[in-house]
Amino acid sequence: MITITTCTTTSHVSHWPRRSLLLCGIFFFLVLSSIIQAEDAIDFETHIAPLIVSRCVECHNTNEASSGLDLTQMDALTKGGESGLPTLADTAENSLLYQRVLSGEMPPESRGQSQKLPEEEIELLRRWINQGAPWPQDRKLGRYERTTSVRGGLDWWSFQPVVRTPPPEVTATDRVTNPIDAFVIAKLEANNMTMAPLADRRTLLRRAYFDVIGLPPTLEEMNSFLTDDSENAYEHLVDQLLESKHYGERWARYWLDLVRFAETCGYERDQQKPQIWQYRDWVVRAFNDDMPFDRFVQHQLAGDEIPDADEQSVIATGMLRAGTWNDEPNDSADYLYTRLEDMVHTTSSAFLGLTVKCARCHDHKFDPIPQVDYYRVASYFWAGYVHETNRATLGGPSSERLGYEVFGWTDRAREVNAIRLLTKGDRHRPAQEIQPASLSTIPALQRAFDSPPEDADTTHRRLQFAQWITHPANPLTPRVFTNRLWQHHFGAGIVRTPNNFGFKGDLPTHPQLLDWLAAEFMEGGWGIKRLHKLILMSSTYRQMSLHPQQESYSKRDFLNHNLWRQNRRRRDAESLRDALLASSGALNPKLGGPSFFPRMSAEALEGLSKKGRAWGSSSQTDRSRRSIYMMTKRSRILPLMTTFDFCDTTLPCGQRDVTTVAPQALALLNNHFVHEQSENMANRLYEEVGNDPRRQIERAWQYAFARAPADEELEIAMAHLEAQELDFGGPSTDSSVPTDQAELDLLFREGLALWLRADRDVTLDKENRVITWQDHSEYASLQTHPKHATQTIASARPQMVPDAIHGQPAIRFDGGSSFLQLSGKPLWKPQFTIIAVAVSGADGGTHEIISNWHQRGRSISSVFLGIQGEQVRFSDQFAQGGKIANPQQPFILTAVNGTDDAITFQNGKELGRLGAPLANRDLEGPYVIGTQGNYGTEFWQGDIAEILVYEHALDATALTEVWSYLGQRYKLETELPQDPKRLALASLCHVLMNSNEFIYID
């Protein structure tokens, strides 16, 4: 016989000590079978009530009395079921109940398996009946009164009050930095284990940066920490990181997963939700401002109902609208209930770690959540615009109703019709009206909701729900949230099913620690940063991820339930992409604002039913922002992100998958974004340390791994540079031709002040001559917008040629009289870039593409781009602008005026350098296309298909992008300026970005 502490309880709500509670809750039937000696009197509460609750009442209760038999109360029990036979009798042998149990008929078999009771239990029943089946007066067994082997009861651990236990005494006191460690070490010592040694500073630095802000440290940050000898250097680091504005970006993302955030509705039209990004920014700011968690909850659930509601708190209710919305459901009356489920599920799993949604059609199968509770929670949202089907407001309240131009939530009115419980979840079987009330799962907190104040224009149900959630006596809220924090610092929670604290979830590995943290959390005024700091400062957190006893400990505790080491973690999709950007130096740290569209290849857009139109474009700078700012379109998420286990955006996600599959390797090896970053990193290394391979390698190691290379690494890296340089020696051509021209898009548009393209917006006269060539730049912020090119004189109009350059149209200038005049000036700033796609039909002579030459005082200071014979002329000052090859073939002519040089290119190949910028240009208009200003001569002879003018000097990356676009559009081979040394260095950087050390955090 096993002996376990006997559970003594007199009331049906447990007040058991925690430790035995867990044991009793789950193993109680061992108890039953063990504590009774042969002829002891049977005690109803100790022996019979648990047996009947666990074995019988699931099917035989007052609501659901299978075969008419209710086993929860004596009256019903003696009355018997439909068979009419007495359930009990004077002796067990005559009792139907006993007979059925003895024969194994009851409980019925499940999934083909007999559920016959163990002999000890049958024996208990036999003796109980033989002793006269004593049943206390008026005692009614509750289905939820205790946890059984098949379901959780009201005594389930997570529903019990948070109990703050004093930290236990441990032997290894030297490892106790704060109480967290005492709890962890106590368990380790109980298992004859020790903590792993403290991680070294470099590892800690990298880990803390990854955890707290999701970015690698900069060189300066690295040096300042690694050279800080003070005792509290690490604490300083932790404080700094928690104060970083990037902290909110990192931790908001976890929250966005929980509230199934994305920026479109999903389904056929997949409409973009206007301003929903403000909700994302609100979450980032809430974390950065260390908003107390109770307020954090209240604002998101009821930001429109709180006493100090303002625009920001209404934005916070965007949480309720961040899910999917089907504007064309099969049956909108049914769909209403689907929307309710989404809201019930999102709020109950995010805040409470409960699966309330499981009680939509019936009482919860595993947790003490009756079906009525589901409808109580649903009633909070029922009062809102779940009924709304209007496409104009995307199924929610209008901004007039909200009072702000935001995307939030509110109720329809102060009073609304009651929601009814639906039998079996069937809309056609409405049952009783539901009174708004809290969940009944925590009886001490259960209450009916009050009517809203007289002057309210909402029901105040959500507000009361939020208050119930954040009630200091609600044990779920602080446990669930502290567990989330723990999880993201260790890769696994204390409860390893973060969204399910119910019976089907995992038990806490360290229940007392979880409660201690939860208590600290609340006592600290729900401050999140304080909790972070506690965790970050603990020795438990600062352990190495390797243990001296790694092998034997792995065998004993493979899943590291005891926390004998820190867990090694793979970067998630966001921190991987962000780390690539940060290491390359390209990261744009801008905070907040509308999301950017990442570059999505035409291939990746193929899955959309409306291919080309459905994706926006963002500037290079915007595309270098952190991943949290990336547009999440439900019908198309960037493949790079989903490949690295970005979560599904339709359901709350408490924990991402971490898979290892070949497409991840393919993405890191070949994806253009990764190559772009390795090239950026190479350029950065060149800029910072010059052409010194050893120093380049050393620094590359710092950026990628926050450490210096070992000798052997330095050696193989050097060898790699040499070999790759030889390999990349020859000029490389980019002749990739896209499959579908219509999908091509110019992605680099930052500072694009003029964009004339012959395939768009050209107005022709009857003879196909150009009257107006409209500016396509959409650059409306300049005062002089629009900057259309026009010609009012018919005889001076150039001709439209539909198939001029490899199938693309162009404007043909006759070399004698035709030109166009710009209605505004495209240049404002001293640095600029002019790019033109053209063909020259001239046999020598001087011809201009674009010019602002003016005879009155501007003959020398004017800006123009053209050719003289084979010589490119980029204004008078740079009249020897390099020799153009084969001007009779279509070419891309580029002229960049930067801060320290003026450079010209043909098809991406450098033609000439001035050695200094063009100085003192007069940028005033008027500008003309196809002649030399108002000089009336030097007319262009040939075709001009496209002209782009940027009001800044494009860098190599931007130029490459524009050339690549033009090259593909006009099927021109572009020779991109590729220095084999740089490419070799980029190749090395690329390898580092693919390495395990980059991807995993120790």
Place this chain on the structure above:
Amino acid sequence: MSQNRKSNHFPCGKTRREFVWEMGAGFTGLALTSLLNSDGFFDRHLQAAAPVDQQNPLAARPQHFEAKAKTCIFLMMNGAPSQVDTFDYKPELEKYAGQELPEDKEYINSGGRKVGYLTPSFRPFKPGGDSGLMVSDYFPNVRKHADKLAVINSCTADSHAHGSALVGMNTGSTFIGRPSMGSWCVYGLGTENQSLPGYVVMLDKRGGPISGQPNWSSGFMPSSYQGTLFRPTGNPILDLEGPPHMTAQGQRRQLDLLAKLNDKHLRERPGGNELASRINSYELAFRMQSEAPEAVDLSKETQQTLDMYGVGTAPTDEFGRNCLIARRLVERGVRFIQLYSGGGHLEETWDAHESVEKNHGGHGAEVDQPIWALLQDLETRGLLDSTLILWGGEFGRMPFTEGKNAPGRNHNPYGFSMWLAGAGVQGGMNYGKTDEFGFQAVEDEAHVHDIHATVLHLMGLDHEQLTYFHQGREESLTDVHGRVLNGVIA
């Protein structure tokens, strides 16, 4: 604690999702399995037929029970073909022509379109094969395989709108966010060829299906189980090629350096099996770079084969190419292949609102010969015994026209036809019936869930056993529904 729980038969199946992250430091293969077994990890019922190794989630796994089909090809007729014009022979419609559908027949008029008169098939039906199975002249070539087809005439779906019905046909739920049938198959069975995706989706050039990605999503399962879009030429999948300057030799050099760095890193971290897995994944990726393009390279196919599929000939070129590639993928051990006919919106799909003859005439001509060729070719090569084919759209169309004397038809989820062929399927038969108008399933209704249950069954998977624990619930493709249509099984 875990020992105790084990002995207590705790009913909570440990989930793959939990599995995944708990394995922060994973082990591979047997070592892992045995460690976890010793940890009481697998003592509860297993959702997939065998343990899923998160370091190699696509490793082939045994079926729940012996079944012939190893691969499934789902020929998705996006936009919804009309049953009474294709596979649901309704001579009675001749009699009712010009009348309205009786008033007691209730339906949702999708899009509030015009309602016209009952109209018989726009092309005649003829018997095919020994079985005499009736197939219309929109599919004269498919008809030659009549003896191989189990036509299910009693299909029903849950939505009359394309967006949700497509998602419904693919995932079982009309709401986005659930794993698609292909995902369930690769979750249950893994895939035979690790150098190719296990679940391939080939779209119509005109565009993707409405609702996009959720149609081949893995929902709450890991993204490794999602469908991979496959293009019929060049590089079929994303990220197979780096920038132009990166030669094969240059990349090999990169991989060699990477291997050295990773080896050193791993040596310093004994037991880091997830690190070892990632190292392996690079070699696999390297192989994919050559094997994926090879799978769509039709240059080694004979002219006869190309001609059979209609490759190089309008209008069959595109779908013919896709069908031929599907056969090549079957040969290479891909588990689930979905081909879309029709893409984008309206008439670019089978959505014949304007004219059945024009629409189905056009789309039918694109796919009829290629589907015939696919069945023929698979049979000749002995692959049809292990390949299951499913044909159909997201719903059907009304037996009456859209507007009086108009030639188009509106949406109808109340009764439509799909067919199965190949491994384990009883050929030359009709299963279930619609009413005399071809409007509504009246006998042996085959709901989308039933179709799914049947496909899984034919693949050797029990739709009730194939579950994935998510958010407190054992989720499955068919939810609490679905019955295997035993009548179509050989």
